[in-house]
Amino acid sequence: xxxxxxxxxxxxxxRFPSAAITVxxxxxxxxxxxxxxxxxDYSLGVQWRSGRALGVSAGRAEFxxxxxxxxxxxxxxxxxxxxxVLARGGTRPPTAVRLSELRRGRGLTQTELADxxxxxxxxxxxxxxxxxxxxxxxxxxxxxxxxxxQLRVKFPGEASLRLSPLGxxxxxxxx
Amino acid sequence: xxxxxxxxxxxxxxxxxxxxxxxxSEALSQIGAVLNQVEDELTxxxxxxxxxxxxxxxxxxxxxxxxxVPSSEVLRRFRSRGxxxxxxxxxxxxxxxxxxxxxxxxxxxxxxTVESWRAE
Numbered sequence: 001x002x003x004x005x006x007x008x009x010x011x012x013x014x015r016f017p018s019a020a021i022t023v024x025x026x027x028x029x030x031x032x033x034x035x036x037x038x039x040x041d042y043s044l045g046v047q048w049r050s051g052r053a054l055g056v057s058a059g060r061a062e063f064x065x066x067x068x069x070x071x072x073x074x075x076x077x078x079x080x081x082x083x084x085v086l087a088r089g090g091t092r093p094p095t096a097v098r099l100s101e102l103r104r105g106r107g108l109t110q111t112e113l114a115d116x117x118x119x120x121x122x123x124x125x126x127x128x129x130x131x132x133x134x135x136x137x138x139x140x141x142x143x144x145x146x147x148x149x150q151l152r153v154k155f156p157g158e159a160s161l162r163l164s165p166l167g168x169x170x171x172x173x174x175x
Numbered sequence: 176x177x178x179x180x181x182x183x184x185x186x187x188x189x190x191x192x193x194x195x196x197x198x199x200s201e202a203l204s205q206i207g208a209v210l211n212q213v214e215d216e217l218t219x220x221x222x223x224x225x226x227x228x229x230x231x232x233x234x235x236x237x238x239x240x241x242x243x244v245p246s247s248e249v250l251r252r253f254r255s256r257g258x259x260x261x262x263x264x265x266x267x268x269x270x271x272x273x274x275x276x277x278x279x280x281x282x283x284x285x286x287x288t289v290e291s292w293r294a295e
Contacts, residue, residue: 024254026242027241027243028239028241032240034256045257060257061257061272061273062179062180062183062257063183064210064232065256066227066229066230067227097230150221
């Protein structure tokens with residue numbers, strides 16, 4: 001069966017026949033796959049693994065860094081790669097991540113997340129598009145994805161501090 | 176918070192200062208332990224090895240990122256977004272960027288480098 005990243009490679013080969021496009025497959029097919037694209041002096045990369053979004057990154061990659069931009073499907077990733085190649089553009093790591101990007105990064109649809117939260121898909125859609133979100137809703141959504149919401153406070157020149165849950169008691173005995 | 180370049184330099188400094196590894200699994204463990212220690216000390220970014228999107232932290236190669244190295248039973252290759260990490264059966268470590276430039280080189284406990292195994 002053709003994986004999404006192999007499908008993407010085929011699409012890009014048709015669109016950019018002179019480009020060098022290689023798919024670096026893992027020994028264990030459940031591991032991370034990489035697509036390396038080079039056209040003259042321009043290059044970019046795409047990564048994918050089963051259950052995860054297609055990650056597009058263009059520009060210098062630091063050691064052990066994750067993907068910059070995530071796409072749910074081949075169509076979205078292909079459109080973005082074509083745009084980047086034509087513009088010889090770069091991507092940037094997200095300075096902040098949206099809730100929808102978090103969800104896609106975990107390989108979940110809105111419906112799947114809604115099922116975990118015992119709400120309707122429309123409620124997840126509203127949550128993801130709201131400007132101001134209740135902390136309890138955000139905590140529940142992140143927990144449903146398998147994560148933990150953490151709040152940190154940073155003052156200039158000081159190390160950041162983890163803020164205890166609002167309204168909760170101190171857990172470290174400090175006052 | 177130190178920059179990624181500064182943290183990577185510190186990772187390399189500590190990796191090279193550590194005793195040579197004696198096996199591939201020991202070399203991989205050493206890379207992971209040293210990198211995670213540096214990131215824990217020099218960043219405020221929580222450790223999330225399942226993070227698929229760039230969260231600003233550097234992560235060591237995952238075991239399931241292994242690729243076979245053609246015609247070599249001694250070398251193992253682990254791919255990440257911008258690098259290939261090679262380890263040898265005797266614990267040698269070599270990290271190259273995708274252009275092939277060596278960014279880290281450390282011999283194994285037997286004194287041999289990845290390149291010496293590759294030349295066989």
